[in-house]
Amino acid sequence: MIEIDISDAILRGAAELERTANGILTHRLPLDARQRFSDPQLTMAESQPSGARLVFTTAATTIEIDAVATRRTFLGLPPRPAGLFDLRVDGVLTDRAPTTGGVTTIIDMATGSVNNQVESSGLIRFSGLAHADKLVEIWLPHNEAIELVALRTDGPVTPVEDERPKWINYGSSISQGSNATGPSTTWTALAAAAADVQLRNLGFGGSALLDQFVARTIRDAPADLISLEIGINLVNSDVMRLRAFTSAVHGFLDTIRDGHPDTPILVISAMLCPIHESTPGPGAFDPAALASGTIEFMATGDPAEVRTGKLTLEVVREELARIVADRAGDDTHLHNLGGLNLYGHNDSDEHPLPDRLHPDQATHELIARRFVDTAFADGGPFARQ
Structure with missing residues (x-):
């Protein structure tokens, strides 16, 4: 076996590679952005390499x-499925391998205590591949932090140039891939494959909060196409009211435009989430579901507070459509896509959200198809020129 150097030459979809005591840790936000925050939720999400792959x-x-x-579980609840490495050969998903060992963080929601179980590193092995030249992509787990300790093959590898359009997508856990079965079958990864573009995924579970350091990251990154999935985290975290939301959206767009004056930007408003359609946040775990050993979410806000500026998904969709329409006169490359066109009221019976918040694998596939059919269609905002 040959030891292969893990570097930017073969690792795509990450902002930076950090050298650790164990090996290489991927980051989806650069150091200057990470220095702007200390929020543990975003720290965890950005270190989970959704969209990152060895190529x-x-x-x-x-x-x-x-x-x-590094994974997390909740005391008293079934363990979450292990993260997966997806092997794609010449564009086809041919194998999957789960992570083993590592660090398991066990959270007791009753007391707030956190305990770590530490095991040795795990081995991921793909064998029986054809002895012929082929394009190999190994997608890293989208829902666990991964330190790459070593990469070995029984033949030399060659980095590849990728001239396809670069697509940056920003968003919530739905964009990161929550409840997708594997890292190459999140809706963003599926859409990128179908549209034949390069994905950089800036979907951060629980953390799509219009942070200016993320806007600056997008501003400074190479991009031919940009989409912004905005809404669900602003409602379920209850971090701002309508007045602040409107200003934050304008500021986010203004910052991106400083670096990408003519790049197509597609603003995607929230997809259907019945618990938050007309009920503000904050969102919370449903205690009745926890008592039965499952995880479901609920909205705890008061709908009467909408008139004083509290956000719901209905409010967010309306305001985003208005903002984009107002700016479109001066910005012909800015577009709006109502999230209900990707997953809406007519879909919830056939594709219910298992935990009342996140789509399952079939729904990720549905969203990906509709996004490609809309965004990349002839005359669409991302249509090839």
Whole structure:
């Protein structure tokens, strides 16, 4: 087996690679952005490499990765499924391998205590590959932090140039991929594959809060296409009211435009989430569901407070449409996509949200198809020129 250097030459979809005591930790936000916040939720989400993948050509028949995964579970509830490495060969998903070992953070929601169980690094192994030149993509888990300790193959690898359009998508856990079965089958990854573009995923679970350091990250990054999924986290975190929301959206767009004056920007308003359609946040775990050993979410706000500026998904969609329409006169490359066109009221019976917040795998696939059919269609905001 040959030891392969893990570097930017073969690792796509990350902002930076941090050298750690174990190996390489991927970050989806650069250091200057990470220095702007200390929120543990965003710290966790940005270190989970959704959209990041190892890409190279090789005739190797066996590939091995030593990795340390960091995952979290909740005391008294079934453990969450292990993160997966997805192997795609010449664009086709051919194998999956779960993470093992690493660090498991156990959270007691009753007391707030946190305990860590530490095991050795795990081995991810793909074998039986064809002994012929092929394009290999190994997508890193979208829902666990991963330190890459070593990469080995039984044949040399060659980095590849990728001239396809670069697509940045910003958003919530739905964009990060919550409840998708694997990292290459989140709606964003599926849409990128179908549209034949390069994905950089800035979906951050619980943390799509219009932070200016994220806007600056998008401003400074190479991008041919930009989409912004905005809404659900602002409602379920209850961080701002309508007055602040309107200003924050304008500021976010203004900052991005400083670096991308003519790049198509597609603003995606919230997809259907019945608990927050007309009920403000904050969102919370449903105690009755927890008592039965499952995780479901609920809205705890008072609908009467909407008239004083509290946000609901209905309010957010209306305001985003108004903001985009107002700016479109001076910005012909700015577009709005109502989230209900991707997942709406007519879909909830056939594709209910399992935890009342996050889509399942079938719904990720539905959202991806509709996004591609809308955004990349002839005459659409992302149509090839």
